[in-house]
Amino acid sequence: MRVLVTGAGGYIGRFLCNRLIEEGHAVVGLGLPEHLDRLQSTGCEVLLHDLSSGKSLNLASIDAVIYLAQSSFYHEMPEKAHNLFKVNVCGLIKVAESARNAGVKRFIYASTGNVYKPSFKPLDEKSPLRKDDFYALSKLTGEQILELYNKYFKVIITRFFTVYGPGQRNMLIPKIIERVKLGQSIFLEPTEEKNSENEGLLLTPCYIDDAVSILQALMQINNKDSIIINVAGSEIISIKKIAQEVGKLLGKKPIYSEVASLRQGNLIADNSFLKSLVKINFTSSTSGLYKTLSTGMSE
Incomplete structure (x- = not known):
């Protein structure tokens, strides 16, 4: 299969391209010139293209698209909202239209678990959505646009929760690792429950190899209608527990500080639907953190 991966220079993109090539697929990696x-x-065929530009895109001979691209300015809102929507919405439309014109058969879109309203309950694909956040709104808009293209190609929307692994930078788990290494405080947000121990945010992280295996498997799903799938691990783990595991591996005792602000929810995914579609043995947090640390933190 000939596969276009947008955002191929990003974290998930690089691992995915490597895996797809190993499996015998012809991979075209689309990314920015600065990510050459x-x-x-x-090892992919490189296609340098800025999705926020007005330049056209020819996807002739492409069988499937995996859209991992997103604006790198998603934390700088509202100042960078223009770029956010140019890449996450307008760029997506450009690629979807090019895919339609080229007769692409399948389109997988990487959305995010951040589209859900904050909740302390596990979030399934029908949980309430939020529209009070620029990043979440851009991703939801992308999802809704792609659903309109389902008559032209098979659409799968993946909502990723806390992907982590070797070589990752500037995301939650690598930041925890770095703070434990440096002896800096790990900040824990409490809840309104005064009698419970503060473990901080609860998560269902997904190790990078698992995320890539899931995307590979979803390429083979024969769905008629567009589908939305939470992509997350099966283990619920707290910020404090992650820091403790990292501390054991590094031989360092984490330092914790409780912040004044109350957290409004956790980030726990219900991945039941995913497991009904894909057979995968999820990497445990202990194993995933060990692999992350033993491989090193540098890119």
């Missing part, structure tokens, strides 16, 4: 070295390191 990253793109070339995957």
